[in-house]
Amino acid sequence: MAGVMDSVNQRTQLVGQNRLELLLFRLAGNQLYGINVFKVKEVLQCPKLTLLPKLNPVVRGVAHIRGGTLPIIDLNKATGGPGLSDLSTAFVIITEYNYRVQGFLVRSVERIVNMNWSEIHPPPRGTGRDHYLTAVTRVDDKTVEIIDVEKILAEVVPTVENISAGVIDAQTQAEAVSRKVLIVDDSTVARKQVARCLQEVGVEIVALNDGRQALDWLRELAERGEDVSKHLLMMVSDIEMPEMDGYTLTAEVRNDPRMSKLHIMLHTSLSGVFNQAMVKKVGADEFLAKFKPDELAKRVIDRLHAQRDAAGA
Known part of the structure; x- marks a missing residue:
């Protein structure tokens, strides 16, 4: 318990300072992308994937990791590009969103950077795949695009959006x-x-x-x-x-x-x-x-x- 609380205390030092940590990665090309480290559970080389029938086309298969079975989503394909071709050198970023755990397939993982949210800006109109972006920033004079993961997950694994009968009178x-x-x-x-x-x-x-x-x-x-x-x-x-x-x-x-x-x-x-x-x-x-x-x-x-x-x- 002491170890958990130490981790909480370390992370909460960023609270109120408008700061975040981004894990930088690349998809098919040289464009840099970022994801909040808080969403990341683990990064590993792409494991063996098992194909299952009726999977969404952007799900490249499922992987058996740490005793669980996770869907592996090809982020390049999910944002309108072609699927990654060489999985032998690809990586998977294991993430947790809305208490769901899934893996995002990426070509390479770069590093973690500590930033201020004031340096993160809404995407300019006409930016590449702006349909799937929530924000952009710059690291070492290079543009970093932050993908709207919630939009991707809503398309891949639709959630119930309506309120159940009887909740409202x-x-x-x-x-x-x-x-x-x-x-x-x-x-x-x-x-x-x-x-x-x-x-x-x-x-x-x-x-x-x-x-x-x-x-x-x-x-x-x-x-x-x-x-x-x-x-x-x-x-x-x-x-x-x-x-x-x-x-x-x-x-x-x-x-x-x-x-x-x-x-x-x-x-x-x-x-x-x-x-x-x-x-x-x-x-x-x-x-x-x-x-x-x-x-x-x-x-x-x-x-x-x-x-x-x-x-x-």
């Missing part, structure tokens, strides 16, 4: 109509998933692409004299975002007395022991791993009821 929907929720997420797919879910609950949505946009919007709201915690039912924010991450956004909100009472839920595909420590450190109210529409709806409904009860007290 008519009275709750009537109460929700006058309430507004701020959604902050750099992934187009994730932003649409959350928006559709909350629109089923009945709340009005404001959707922004990153923490910097959200903080500027909240400050404008406060400068107009609005009571931010009453204007908004809550903020649902991703953690990994260009310009400013969700941890730093939360810390900035908590440090501003005009908006410090805003209810904040961090909603992320990052999973693991580190998150609870980080959420507590920056002062978020709650944490939810993506993407669980019923649980997300219940959290918003709970917040509706809590605010209603507080108003009636």
